[in-house]
Every structure is written in structure tokens, then in C-alpha cells.
Amino acid sequence: MLLPEPIQDLINAFSRLPGIGPKTASRLTFYLLRAQDELSLDLAEALKNIKSGTSYCQTCYNITTSGRVECEICASPERDKSLVCVVEEPLHVLALERTGSYPGVYHVLHGALSPIEGIGPEDLRIRELVERVRSGSVKELILATNPSMEGDYTAAYLHQQLLPYGVRLTRLARGLPVGGDMEYADQSTLLRALFGRQEMS
Amino acid sequence: MLLPEPIQDLINAFSRLPGIGPKTASRLTFYLLRAQDELSLDLAEALKNIKSGTSYCQTCYNITTSGRVECEICASPERDKSLVCVVEEPLHVLALERTGSYPGVYHVLHGALSPIEGIGPEDLRIRELVERVRSGSVKELILATNPSMEGDYTAAYLHQQLLPYGVRLTRLARGLPVGGDMEYADQSTLLRALFGRQEMS
Numbered sequence: 001m002l003l004p005e006p007i008q009d010l011i012n013a014f015s016r017l018p019g020i021g022p023k024t025a026s027r028l029t030f031y032l033l034r035a036q037d038e039l040s041l042d043l044a045e046a047l048k049n050i051k052s053g054t055s056y057c058q059t060c061y062n063i064t065t066s067g068r069v070e071c072e073i074c075a076s077p078e079r080d081k082s083l084v085c086v087v088e089e090p091l092h093v094l095a096l097e098r099t100g101s102y103p104g105v106y107h108v109l110h111g112a113l114s115p116i117e118g119i120g121p122e123d124l125r126i127r128e129l130v131e132r133v134r135s136g137s138v139k140e141l142i143l144a145t146n147p148s149m150e151g152d153y154t155a156a157y158l159h160q161q162l163l164p165y166g167v168r169l170t171r172l173a174r175g176l177p178v179g180g181d182m183e184y185a186d187q188s189t190l191l192r193a194l195f196g197r198q199e200m201s
Numbered sequence: 202m203l204l205p206e207p208i209q210d211l212i213n214a215f216s217r218l219p220g221i222g223p224k225t226a227s228r229l230t231f232y233l234l235r236a237q238d239e240l241s242l243d244l245a246e247a248l249k250n251i252k253s254g255t256s257y258c259q260t261c262y263n264i265t266t267s268g269r270v271e272c273e274i275c276a277s278p279e280r281d282k283s284l285v286c287v288v289e290e291p292l293h294v295l296a297l298e299r300t301g302s303y304p305g306v307y308h309v310l311h312g313a314l315s316p317i318e319g320i321g322p323e324d325l326r327i328r329e330l331v332e333r334v335r336s337g338s339v340k341e342l343i344l345a346t347n348p349s350m351e352g353d354y355t356a357a358y359l360h361q362q363l364l365p366y367g368v369r370l371t372r373l374a375r376g377l378p379v380g381g382d383m384e385y386a387d388q389s390t391l392l393r394a395l396f397g398r399q400e401m402s
Contacts, residue, residue, distance in 0.1 A: 005254065005266060006247070006250040006251050006253075009250065017229055019225065019228070019229075020229075026292065027220070028220075028221075030290065032248070033255065033264060033291075040251055041248070043218075043248055044246075045214075045245075046211040047214075047242070048241070048242065049207040050234060050241055053206065054208060063205060065206060091228070
């Protein structure tokens with residue numbers, strides 16, 4: 001095509017990101033071309049630092065600043081270490097933290113079991129979770145994997161693996177989303193909401 | 202917040218791009234964190250090269266590989282130099298090239314006149330366009346600025362500036378988009394389509 005190579009290179013690099021197609025990639029590229037140099041250089045710098053500047057918390061495997069052994073949440077004396085919420089991704093920790101009312105700590109699996117995609121227990125931080133439970137102080141595990149097929153399967157697998165340790169195992173409630181409309185709720189969500197109905201107090 | 206600084210930096214850098222909000226920015230960031238190092242490093246490299254590896258064609262002001270005086274289109278002996286299509290952005294050159302049937306050359310203004318945003322004639326490549334017309338060989342100018350308020354205003358301004366040179370001035374046709382549905386056409390498009398109706402042959 002008639003595009004100069006550096007431009008085509010940047011369009012290609014943007015296109016490899018999820019949710020960014022060729023049209024968005026070229027829009028971003030031409031925007032950066034017209035914008036101040038600083039904008040693209042800042043982004044380039046931040047990209048280079050993302051891997052070197054971060055590492056995993058050795059307790060919960062959430063992402064933390066490199067050099068730290070434990071993340072801020074695990075290191076905080078105010079957090080209840082006996083309550084552990086198991087999530088698939090670091091982003092899910094953020095989502096739960098935003099509620100501002102979870103008193104416990106986390107365990108990040110970094111994915112969910114998926115026989116179709118060939119993701120088995122050894123690809124996730126499951127061995128580390130079992131070790132954490134075995135070592136003693138955990139009383140309750142909230143299996144907060146996604147309400148999807150893979151998430152449910154992962155929770156079922158963890159349930160089976162952790163049952164012998166006598167720890168309380170729970171799962172987040174299913175039901176109608178707050179602010180949603182009954183009319184648009186899918187059948188399985190409605191079914192779950194029906195079965196999980198609660199007494200009005 | 203509880204995010205390590207390098208992650209927050211990258212989220213911020215992504216958020217400064219057009220059409221990328223905080224949610225998309227953090228999705229991209231966490232995707233890159235899990236992806237191979239190569240992906241973020243390639244993107245960083247491409248970003249650094251985008252400005253240093255490109256320059257403007259000294260004839261049409263389209264973007265070209267740095268070091269070249271003229272872009273490939275202007276340098277091509279097969280292009281009709283007497284037909285010049287005036288566009289707002291390099292992306293619009295690409296759009297017209299994709300039709301594969303434009304025989305002429307281009308002139309890129311790098312924006313449109315906008316009194317509201319304080320963009321005047323001196324901010325665009327208008328002086329260079331007038332010079333190009335004055336120097337002689339141009340016979341027709343297609344004023345292909347956007348069919349928007351700013352684009353129309355820019356075309357009207359150019360029309361007024363270039364009239365003295367006796368060059369043919371045209372504008373792209375307005376009407377119903379191909380593959381569109383009458384039902385969804387807005388009033389002004391429909392009105393334009395009506396006034397611009399053509400004999401069936």
C-alpha cells in the first residue's frame with residue numbers, strides 16, 4: 001500500500017491489541033502523527049516499563065510493584081487473612097476493591113480452566129492456592145471465578161480439590177443485575193434469581 | 202488506588218488516545234501484562250519511530266517516508282498532475298486511493314477551518330495550495346473536504362480564494378450512501394439526494 005513503513009508498523013502493532021481492528025489502529029496512528037511527540041513517547045515509555053516495573057505478590061499472585069514480596073492488600077494489617085477471595089484476573093481484584101466493603105484478601109489464578117483452550121490446573125496458580133489452604137490460617141474461600149462455563153468449571157474443580165481441608169467454600173450470588181430490567185434478563189439468570197430468592201425482612 | 206505505578210502510567214497513557222476510555226485502557230494494559238514481552242516492546246518501538254521515520258511530501262503535504270521530497274503519488278509519472286483532490290487528512294487520501302480509480306494527485310490541508318476551535322487559514326496548508334494553483338499546471342481542484350459544517354466552510358473559503366485563478370472547482374456528490382436504507386437517511390442527506398437526482402440512462 002502507499003503508507004510509509006513506520007506508519008504501517010504502528011498500525012500493525014495497534015491491531016494486535018484486543019478489540020482494536022485495522023480501522024481503529026489507523027485512526028490512533030494518524031491521531032498520534034498529528035499530536036505532540038510527547039504523547040507517543042510517553043506511551044512508548046510506559047509500555048517498556050510495564051513488564052520490568054511489575055512483579056507478582058508471592059502470597060496472592062496479584063500484580064504489584066517490582067521488588068515487593070507482598071502486594072499492599074496482603075501486607076495490610078487491616079485485612080482479614082482468614083477470608084480469601086479467589087479470582088481469575090487482577091482486574092477482578094480491582095472490581096471487588098471498588099465496592100469498598102470486602103475485608104479479606106485475594107488469590108489470583110491468572111485464568112480459568114478450559115479443556116477447549118488446553119488450559120489445565122498446572123497453568124493456573126492452583127497449586128499455590130492449595131498450599132495456602134493447607135498451611136492453615138484460611139477459614140473461608142470465596143470462589144469468585146466468572147459466572148461462565150469456564151469459571152463454573154474452575155470453581156467446581158477447586159471445590160473438589162479443597163474439600164478435604166475442611167475450609168468453608170462459597171460462591172458469589174447469581175441473580176438480576178442491579179439497575180437491570182427483568183425484560184432483558186436471560187433465561188438462566190432469571191432461573192438463578194428465582195432459585196436464589198430471599199425473604200424480605 | 203492499589204495499582205502499581207507502571208500499570209497506572211500505562212493506563213493513563215492509553216486513556217489519552219481518542220476513543221479509549223479508562224475501562225478500555227485498563228483492559229489493554231492487563232492484556233499486555235499477560236501477553237509476551239515482544240508485544241508491548243514492538244508497540245513501544247513503533248511509537249518511537251512514527252515521528253522520526255516520517256515527513257511531509259513537499260508537493261501535496263501527505264505523509265511520506267522521511268528523506269523523500271515527494272510522496273509516491275506525486276512522484277508517479279502515471280498520475281495526472283492537472284487534477285488535484287483537496288482533502289483534510291492523510292487518512293482521506295487512503296480512502297480515495299482504495300477506490301482504485303482516481304487518476305489525479307492530492308493536496309492535504311491537515312484539518313479544516315473552524316472559527317469555534319480557533320483554526321484559521323494560516324493553520325492549514327492553504328497558502329501552499331494557492332501557490333500550487335498559481336504556479337500553473339492545475340486544471341481542476343476537487344474540494345473533497347468533509348461533508349460537515351467545517352468541511353463545507355473550508356470548501357467555500359477555498360472557492361473564494363481560488364476563483365481568480367480560473368481553475369475548475371468541484372465538490373464530491375452528496376446523496377444516499379451505497380448499501381444504505383432510505384429509512385435511516387437523515388433529512389439533509391435525503392434533500393441533497395433529491396436535488397442531485399440524475400437521469401436514468
